[in-house]
Amino acid sequence: MSKRQSQKYKIDRRMGENIWGRPKSPINSRPYGPGQHGQRRKGKTSDFGLQLMAKQKLKGYYGNITEKQFRRIYAEAQRLRGNTAEQLIGLLESRLDAIVYRAKFVPTVFAARQFVNHGHVKVNGRKVNIASFRCKPGDVIEVREKSRQMALVLEALESQERDFIDYVDVDAKAMKATYVRTPDFAEVPYPVRMEPNLVVEFYSS
Numbered sequence: 001m002s003k004r005q006s007q008k009y010k011i012d013r014r015m016g017e018n019i020w021g022r023p024k025s026p027i028n029s030r031p032y033g034p035g036q037h038g039q040r041r042k043g044k045t046s047d048f049g050l051q052l053m054a055k056q057k058l059k060g061y062y063g064n065i066t067e068k069q070f071r072r073i074y075a076e077a078q079r080l081r082g083n084t085a086e087q088l089i090g091l092l093e094s095r096l097d098a099i100v101y102r103a104k105f106v107p108t109v110f111a112a113r114q115f116v117n118h119g120h121v122k123v124n125g126r127k128v129n130i131a132s133f134r135c136k137p138g139d140v141i142e143v144r145e146k147s148r149q150m151a152l153v154l155e156a157l158e159s160q161e162r163d164f165i166d167y168v169d170v171d172a173k174a175m176k177a178t179y180v181r182t183p184d185f186a187e188v189p190y191p192v193r194m195e196p197n198l199v200v201e202f203y204s205s
Contacts, residue, residue, distance in 0.1 A: 017057070017192045051205070054198035061190070062092055063109040069132065074203050085196035090182040093167075096123065097131035099141055102168045103177035107156045120147040135179045143175040165189060 045053070059070045077087035092098060100121060101112040113131040115121065121128060122142050123135065135141065143153055157172050164170050167183040185196060 048202075048205070051198045051202035054195040055202045057192070058092075058194050058196060058199055061109070061194070062095070062098060063113050064131075071203070074199070078203075084200050086185050088196050088199065089185045089188060089194075091134075093183055093188060094135050094179070095131065096121065096128060096133040096135055096141065099135055099168055099177065099179055102165055103141065103170045104156050104159065104162060104164065104172070105143055105153055105175065105177075107152070107159065107161075111152065111156075115152070120144050120150070137179055137181045139179045141177045141179065148175050163189070 055070075059065055059067070065073075073091050074084075074088055077084050077091055080087045093102070097109065097112040097116050100106060100116060101109045105121075106112045106115050116131045116133075117129055119127055119129045120143060122144055123133065124140055127144065147153065153175065157175075165183075165187070167180050167187060169178040169180050171177070185194075188194075
């Protein structure tokens with residue numbers, strides 16, 4: 001299991017955006033970068049800088065994905081037919097931890113990875129503890145029976161912080177979700193503007 005050394009909210013401050021849309025994010029009260037130079041005026045960012053920022057933001061949004069893993073996902077998206085940017089988003093959203101997060105079984109993408117790794121989730125009736133497991137349309141993801149009374153799960157399902165989405169059909173009472181289809185980029189409810197086309201440019205240059 002890969003470890004992310006920095007705290008997740010440092011990503012928000014480094015990007016200058018609340019990339020998960022969470023009310024606790026420090027960027028809500030300190031809309032500038034971290035460190036003693038964080039409040040300095042910034043010069044014009046180069047094209048490469050914009051591409052790098054777009055890549056770091058998208059990669060950071062999905063939690064503990066390492067650069068190696070993210071590059072591998074991009075390479076797979078590139079091999080698929082169609083628009084590479086759309087395919088990249090589709091592959092990221094089909095990860096088991098992403099679907100657990102979209103189903104509101106947990107409050108954050110980081111909690112989703114840990115929740116899966118600790119064996120609290122079943123896919124089509126079988127326990128799966130690999131966060132990067134690729135789900136296919138029609139797969140049924142559910143919280144294991146012994147884990148359904150966890151405060152983390154109950155609070156997340158009742159939270160009004162996020163809405164349910166069309167491409168994951170959730171039965172909150174049964175704590176089951178069906179991955180209906182691979183979403184288009186426009187359907188994914190990112191709280192901030194994501195630019196996967198710039199990510200494609202970054203890796204293509």
